[in-house]
Amino acid sequence: MPHQPEHFVLRSSLTSPFVRKVRMVAQVLGLQDRITLVPTDAADPADPLRTQNPLGKYPCLLRADGTAIYDSSVILEFLQEVAGTDRLLPARGVDRIAMLTRTRLADGIIDAGAQVIYETRYHEDGTQSERWLDYQREKILRALSAFESALPDPTHTDAVSIGLACALGFLDRRKPVAWREHFPGLVAWLPRFAQHEPAFNQTRAPDTQPA
Numbered sequence: 220m221p222h223q224p225e226h227f228v229l230r231s232s233l234t235s236p237f238v239r240k241v242r243m244v245a246q247v248l249g250l251q252d253r254i255t256l257v258p259t260d261a262a263d264p265a266d267p268l269r270t271q272n273p274l275g276k277y278p279c280l281l282r283a284d285g286t287a288i289y290d291s292s293v294i295l296e297f298l299q300e301v302a303g304t305d306r307l308l309p310a311r312g313v314d315r316i317a318m319l320t321r322t323r324l325a326d327g328i329i330d331a332g333a334q335v336i337y338e339t340r341y342h343e344d345g346t347q348s349e350r351w352l353d354y355q356r357e358k359i360l361r362a363l364s365a366f367e368s369a370l371p372d373p374t375h376t377d378a379v380s381i382g383l384a385c386a387l388g389f390l391d392r393r394k395p396v397a398w399r400e401h402f403p404g405l406v407a408w409l410p411r412f413a414q415h416e417p418a419f420n421q422t423r424a425p426d427t428q429p430a
């Protein structure tokens with residue numbers, strides 16, 4: 220019997236920046252045809268996401284035997300294993316640690332931006348904490364400032380450039396901060412990276428897509 224490549228399900232939503240990260244990784248590694256996107260509604264208690272990932276967060280990748288793999292960074296490493304490469308993140312060494320740290324910085328921009336959005340979404344008008352919003356926005360601005368002074372090579376695709384591009388795409392879509400006014404280096408970096416790496420624009424959520 221010929222060996223059938225394993226097929227995966229990605230619990231996802233097209234607007235999620237973390238899902239975009241995984242979709243970009245899959246595309247860059249040539250694995251996109253082995254992944255079926257299955258939409259998830261994290262707010263719906265009946266959505267099986269909550270048993271697949273007890274944290275109720277997505278992206279969550281399901282293997283053929285039902286094993287769940289999360290979060291996006293772990294999925295990235297798993298997809299590298301499947302593809303038999305470490306071209307996006309070295310398997311070991313000090314460079315790996317430096318890159319992992321920068322990927323967490325990019326993820327942290329999204330996490331803090333999500334806090335801003337959830338604070339606005341889950342609190343009635345007038346009951347949001349401005350202190351909390353500022354606290355989160357300052358995290359985003361500090362992280363952007365760190366990237367601004369050490370921009371990744373825009374002509375190279377790796378875990379850091381993918382993560383940063385997804386974070387900036389998220390800021391453009393949700394606008395938790397007006398980042399474009401303050402970071403000209405990053406403003407110039409994004410289209411240069413998008414030109415180098417077509418997976419960025421190919422994974423853009425349609426403007427009509429609801430939150």
Ligand SMILES: N[C@@H](CCC(=O)N[C@@H](CS)C(=O)NCC(=O)O)C(=O)O
Nearest residue numbers: 235236237261276277278290291292
């Ligand atoms: N660290 C996680 C973060 C995932 C995450 O926060 N996903 C959001 C969607 S973009 C989510 O699941 N939100 C629903 C919730 O937090 O309950 C990862 O990298 O996958």
